[in-house]
Amino acid sequence: MNTVLVVDDEPQILRALQINLHAHGYQVVTAPTGAAALQAAQTHAIDVVVLDLGLPDMDGLDVIAGLRGWTRCRSLCFRRGTAPLTWWRRSTPVRDDYVTKPFGLDELLARLRAASRRAGPQAAEPMVSTAEFTVDLANKLVLRKGAPVRMTPTEWKVLELLVRNPGRLVSQQQMLSEVWGPAYAKETHYLRVYMAQLRRKLERDPANPEHLLTEAGMGYRFQP
Structure with missing residues (x-):
């Protein structure tokens, strides 16, 4: 079916x-x-x-x-x-x-x-890797240098949304609506807080991120 x-x-x-x-x-x-x-x-x-x-x-x-x-x-x-x-x-x-x-x-x-x-068969859930960390989308697991990284449910939702759209701009509105719900579409400070947390956990230099990028006034982008 x-x-x-x-x-x-x-x-x-x-x-x-x-x-x-x-x-x-x-x-x-x-x-x-x-x-x-x-x-x-x-x-x-x-x-x-x-x-x-x-x-x-x-x-x-x-x-x-x-x-x-x-x-x-x-x-x-x-x-x-x-x-x-x-x-x-x-x-x-x-x-x-x-x-x-x-x-x-x-x-x-x-x-x-x-x-x-x-329509072809569905692709297997991908394993997405960067120089700093790996995201296993099938098992909802993040590894950094081979060690598991603890993620809160909300951190995982934000990261998953970005990783599933590699190289693409994901708008602030889309992120807020998908992670928190349509009623939170203007709460952009939520994104700043959670992106900062993810960068501290995953980026080599959180102040100068290489993979979790901000597009000022528009949204965020995952760069593998």
């Missing part, structure tokens, strides 16, 4: 797709925002993601790019009927296929079956 992640900010669409796809043999996970989609993909083995590019919190293409960082899921996007195909092809290089809204269930199922056939 393939697992489909449906991402749309319209509750009626989420509900309808959840019912209909389940009736056709799919396991369905739903998310109303991009941040919720990325969080769901960390706890479910997703084969195909079906999403609207016009999400309220982040660009749908950024969601796909984030998922591609650690999964092999395929993508099926909802394209608004007013967007020219030339624009679509130029601006969506990471998508696999699209369905134009409003769409029929038969067309969606046909494209979903095609995307499911193209």
Whole structure:
């Protein structure tokens, strides 16, 4: 049974797709925002993601790019009927296929079956290493020079989010929403505190970090 992640900010669409796809043999996970989609993909083995590019919190293409960082899921996007195909092809290089809204269930199922056939087996949980430390994502373990590093649950969530997006900027809002919840999206001081703690535990020189980097006013980046 393939697992489909449906991402749309319209509750009626989420509900309808959840019912209909389940009736056709799919396991369905739903998310109303991009941040919720990325969080769901960390706890479910997703084969195909079906999403609207016009999400309220982040660009749908950024969601796909984030998922591609650690999964092999395929993508099926909802394209608004007013967007020219030339624009679509130029601006969506990471998508696999699209369905134009409003769409029929038969067309969606046909494209979903095609995307499911193209979906490869899920990648094994990676072991990410730097010159200073190693992160075992499967076993939720951090080693520094071969010795385990004690992590609080929140420290681990912050580190895991960054490590699963190597080289990519992870915005402050995304980090706060995924680690603490949407109600904390403006509490940026939380991030400063926890990033400082992680650097003390993992960086060779915490004052001049090489791997856990700050992008002033925007977010943070993990540099392997």
